[in-house]
Amino acid sequence: METLTYRKKLLAFIIKLVKKAGKIVVNANTDLSIDEKLNFKDLVTQYDKAVQDYLENSLSKKYPFVKFLAEEGDDFGKVDLSGELFIIDPIDGTSNFINKLNASAISVAYAVDGETVVGVVYNPFNKDLFYAIKGFGAFYNGKKTVVNERSIKEGLVGFGTAVYYDELIEKTKQTFSKVLVNCNDMRRLGGASLDICYVATNKFSAFYECRLAPWDYASAMLILKESGGIITDFDGNELTFDKKTSVVTGNQKSYYELKKLLDD
Numbered sequence: 001m002e003t004l005t006y007r008k009k010l011l012a013f014i015i016k017l018v019k020k021a022g023k024i025v026v027n028a029n030t031d032l033s034i035d036e037k038l039n040f041k042d043l044v045t046q047y048d049k050a051v052q053d054y055l056e057n058s059l060s061k062k063y064p065f066v067k068f069l070a071e072e073g074d075d076f077g078k079v080d081l082s083g084e085l086f087i088i089d090p091i092d093g094t095s096n097f098i099n100k101l102n103a104s105a106i107s108v109a110y111a112v113d114g115e116t117v118v119g120v121v122y123n124p125f126n127k128d129l130f131y132a133i134k135g136f137g138a139f140y141n142g143k144k145t146v147v148n149e150r151s152i153k154e155g156l157v158g159f160g161t162a163v164y165y166d167e168l169i170e171k172t173k174q175t176f177s178k179v180l181v182n183c184n185d186m187r188r189l190g191g192a193s194l195d196i197c198y199v200a201t202n203k204f205s206a207f208y209e210c211r212l213a214p215w216d217y218a219s220a221m222l223i224l225k226e227s228g229g230i231i232t233d234f235d236g237n238e239l240t241f242d243k244k245t246s247v248v249t250g251n252q253k254s255y256y257e258l259k260k261l262l263d264d
C-alpha cells in the first residue's frame with residue numbers, strides 16, 4: 001500500500017543513493033569514453049551508464065515491482081507509464097560533465113500514474129540537494145523553499161538551447177532575442193533539472209527550453225510546483241512523460257511574463 005510513510009522512506013532511500021552515485025560522478029577519471037546519441041551534440045559517457053546501472057540495481061532490489069524510465073535506456077515510448085515508475089537522469093548536464101564544468105546533477109523521480117510524487121535532484125560537485133514529496137513542500141539543502149514574486153525584469157532567466165535539434169535553432173534564437181531585452185540578464189547553464197530547481201530556489205526568476213525529455217524535468221517539476229512555482233509546455237499544457245516537450249517555468253508572476261514573450 002502506497003502511503004505517506006512509504007513515500008518518506010523512499011525519499012530517504014533515494015537521497016542515500018544519489019549521494020553514493022554522486023561519488024561515481026565526482027571521482028570519474030579523465031579517460032571518458034564518449035558516444036554520440038542523436039548526433040555529435042548529444043553525448044553519453046560510461047559514467048552516465050554506470051550511475052544509471054547503480055541506481056536501477058539498487059532501487060529494483062528494494063522496489064522490484066516499480067518500472068523504470070531512464071535516459072540511457074532504449075525503451076522510451078514503450079514504457080507503460082501507469083502505476084509506480086522511477087524516472088531517472090543519471091547525469092543531467094552530460095556536456096558539462098564531459099567538459100569538467102562541475103555543474104551536473106543526478107535526478108530521480110518516483111511517479112504514480114504519470115504524476116511525480118517524490119523528486120530528488122542532487123549536484124554532487126557542490127552537494128546541493130533539492131527534494132519534494134507531493135503535498136509537503138520543496139526543500140533545498142534541508143530548508144523549505146518558496147518562490148518569490150520577482151518579475152523577469154528583476155531577475156535572471158535561465159534557458160536551454162535544445163541544440164540537439166537543428167529545426168529548433170531559429171526558434172531558440174528568436175526567443176533569446178525577445179527575452180533578453182525584457183529581463184535583467186540570461187544564463188545557459190546546461191542542465192535542465194538544476195535550472196528548474198534554481199527557479200524553485202529563486203536563483204533564477206524563470207527558465208525555458210524549446211525541447212526537453214521527461215527525465216530532464218520529472219523530479220524538478222515537482223520541486224518547483226511544491227515551492228509554489230508553475231511549469232508547463234509553451235502552450236500552457238501540463239507536462240507529461242510520454243514525449244519530449246517545450247518547457248516554461250517561473251513564479252506566479254514571471255511564468256506569465258515569460259510565457260507571453262514565448263507566445264508572441
Ligand code: 2AM
Nearest residue numbers: 091092093094160164190191192212213
Ligand atoms: P543531459 O545533459 O542529461 O543530456 C540542456 O539543453 C538540457 O537538455 C540538459 O538537461 C540535457 O540533458 C538535455 N538534453 C540533452 N540531450 C537531449 C535530447 N536529445 N532531448 C532532450 N533533452 C536533451
Ligand code: CA
Nearest residue numbers: 071089091092
Ligand atoms: Ca543525462
